[in-house]
Amino acid sequence: MALNALKDSPKDPKPWWESAIVYQIYPRSFKDTNGDGVGDLRGILEGLDYLKSLHVGCLWLSPVFPSPMRDFGYDVKDYEGIDPLFGTLEDFDTLLTATHQLGMKLILDLVPNHTSDQHPWFIESRSDRDHDKRDWYVWRDPGMAGAPPNNWLSFFGGPAWTLDSASGQYYLHQFDSTQPELNYRHPAVLEAMLDNIRFWLERGVDGFRIDVIWLLIKDAWLRDEPLNPNWDGSNPHEQLLHIYTADQPEVHQIIRSFRALFDQYGERLIVGEIDLPPENLMAYYGLAGDECQLPFNFSLIHTPFEAQILRQTVRDYEARLPAGAWPNWVLGNHDRPRLATRIGAPKARLAQLLLLTLRGTPTCYYGDELGMLNGSIPKERIKDPQAINQPEVGEWIGRDPQRTPLPWTKGPNRGFAPPGADPWLPVGDETATPSIETQSRDLSSFLHFFRSLSALRQSEAALMKGDYREIAIDHDDIMAYERSFADQRFLIILHFGGTPVTVPLQDPEIPLKLRLSTHPRSIAASLDSPLTLAGYEGVILQYPISPMKGRRP
């Protein structure tokens, strides 16, 4: 499949998202400036210099729109405003301008699949079975004996249907019962959502991450979903195979309509949240490159951090990419346990090295640049509806631990909120994750490593946009690959085992230069072959540039 719109051409320079590092900010937990315990837009403004120092090029803000905050902003009651908790539209404009002045982009989080039940559209829809907005949502009569219309399940536990006793009908919601799903089979819904998008594009936002874009349209006949024969008994939502609530063929037309609008404004980005394996994911680039420029690739989230499995994961994803499509990689987000908790602290640096040297746009989750761990949340402070609605499985399914405040300093409230404020989630202590202040002073810190890595990536075309080639090194715990562009060539070697290992380099005659290691090493040191790597060490090595222009040694 050829993606005409994405074709490489010297006259047509690559769009900005092919070189930028994307950084996800969960605004509630970034920085609180007014002392209400919740992060705000002014906090992000104050943090811009820090963000710039990470060499990230695009900030993605989880939702900041007016919301009852039942799902912390993923339940929108007004798509064209800013929740007072976060600030004002004026604060937003100030932030956008300041971000642009620093040479960074800003994208927002669009939640088009569902609204809050407080959104005027739903209030009207619910008010009367004959209201002209009734069909903006998915309403159905009860099934047998008053049961829900079909067997669909909510991600947040229980049926995906709630009975509205006033009208005697059920409405559909795949998340909380306060998040009714819009009906994209009704043309006015799409038009209304396009108007909301236009509002922000006119204001100058550089794009959107689009929430659960692969769920936007459901089976027209609302057929029951089959049982999942491989269900492991843990997450109740996985009892069914989601063949009628997700990834429906009609979704692509909706995404194309979004994209056509974005394209009217120049280089505006759609990052699609799509939790599908690579074989289903690729369709979301669009047959003519006319859907998402970056359909989120969650394969590193689902893959165990072992060298041979990772190698296969990258090979499989790269092999399936349509011609001209640009890859992307993600390690974590606000829905998944923190990287350093999930794979263990020793491997967390390796994972960042992998993320920032693979071919494609990397997305970093706030705090992962510090090696931040999951916070511990006492039962009485659990906030996440996914946990609250499912007390039987809630503790492990809850997402609060990965959403705790960013630790700026060692001081009161770790500098996240003014002294005396009561942060919405516990701030964690310095021994678990040392603060930005502490790590900035320590040359062996995670943060120092991250900054060196992101600086190197952004300064070397081969790392930023070069070709990827797997290198065979005969050791189960080693993954190696080359990145090359014009006459530059880098060799990346990642060692996922815990004990030192000796790696034979392909051609010992060629003097390789060590550009970066996950471990403290003297960068000036010349490299000996065979190369000895410590447990969980990863390195970026550079080949010398051939004296004969354009030729590789």
Ligand code: NOJ
């Ligand atoms: C995906 C978001 O990432 C998650 O946080 C949210 O709860 C659901 N979509 C519903 O909007």
Ligand code: CA
């Ligand atoms: Ca605040």
